[in-house]
Amino acid sequence: MFKSSSWHLFTVFGIPVKVDASLIILAIWMFGRWESPAYDLLAFALLLVSIVLHELGHSLVGKAFGCRIRSITLMLIGGAATFETMPRKPWQEMLVALAGPAVSLLLGFAGIFLFAPPWSFPAQVVLFFAFGWGNLVLCAFNLIPAFPMDGGRILRAVLQQFFMSRTKATWVASRIGRGIAVLFAIGAVLQLFGIRVPFVGSSFNMLLIAYFIFVSAENEYRLVAMEQGFGGGLSSDEPPPDEGKAVIGPPPYGRGSTRVDVYRDE
Ligand SMILES: [Zn+2]
Numbered sequence: 441m442f443k444s445s446s447w448h449l450f451t452v453f454g455i456p457v458k459v460d461a462s463l464i465i466l467a468i469w470m471f472g473r474w475e476s477p478a479y480d481l482l483a484f485a486l487l488l489v490s491i492v493l494h495e496l497g498h499s500l501v502g503k504a505f506g507c508r509i510r511s512i513t514l515m516l517i518g519g520a521a522t523f524e525t526m527p528r529k530p531w532q533e534m535l536v537a538l539a540g541p542a543v544s545l546l547l548g549f550a551g552i553f554l555f556a557p558p559w560s561f562p563a564q565v566v567l568f569f570a571f572g573w574g575n576l577v578l579c580a581f582n583l584i585p586a587f588p589m590d591g592g593r594i595l596r597a598v599l600q601q602f603f604m605s606r607t608k609a610t611w612v613a614s615r616i617g618r619g620i621a622v623l624f625a626i627g628a629v630l631q632l633f634g635i636r637v638p639f640v641g642s643s644f645n646m647l648l649i650a651y652f653i654f655v656s657a658e659n660e661y662r663l664v665a666m667e668q669g670f671g672g673g674l675s676s677d678e679p680p681p682d683e684g685k686a687v688i689g690p691p692p693y694g695r696g697s698t699r700v701d702v703y704r705d706e
Pocket residue numbers: 494498537540541582590700701
């Protein structure tokens with residue numbers, strides 16, 4: 441869906457950071473929210489910095505486990521660190537998934553602590569809300585225990601470590617992802633009809649996120665099911681056969697697979 445042209449911005453820790461063309465839509469979308477264009481620009485820049493740091497959290501922990509990181513891409517829906525290889529053990533995957541929200545949490549607390557009122561300089565309000573609160577929202581939203589959010593990966597890792605096979609754990613997390621996508625879509629539609637729904641924000645934005653979560657949750661399951669050899673006959677609507685205790689399999693993702701972090705607009 442979001443595969444389009446992207447440009448290389450800079451390289452950090454040996455990881456190229458790129459921007460996707462779809463980011464232009466996000467820039468336009470965010471424009472006019474603050475009292476001046478300069479504040480709009482600052483808020484947008486702070487969001488991009490926050491997402492890059494979140495992705496670096498995933499990437500650097502991944503590197504510590506020997507993963508190769510192909511790139512970090514900024515896009516309409518958030519950011520994605522593309523891993524060429526993923527850690528083999530569930531607990532390693534869990535730490536990689538936790539690292540992004542952990543970075544956002546720290547940045548959020550730092551922002552709120554450093555830029556809290558009383559307002560003493562002009563851009564402080566932007567730093568407080570767009571950076572401080574923005575990072576806390578980024579953290580909280582990505583901890584929702586459903587694919588494609590980090591929380592979905594954490595949930596799968598825990599399920600796989602203690603309770604079930606990788607395929608079945610992915611199926612559970614992907615089902616929850618679809619369920620949450622449907623709830624978001626219902627919330628967005630209710631708002632279109634003028635009913636105020638908490639946590640939904642703008643309907644357009646939420647419908648986009650709901651669609652994206654739905655598709656990604658499905659893809660994640662298909663990918664893992666294929667790797668584990670259930671690709672042929674298994675429809676995604678039936679749970680995979682339970683082959684007992686978790687087996688630490690081959691690297692969970694094929695080359696070029698992408699993890700995406702969803703940016704939640706407030
Ligand atoms: Zn993340």
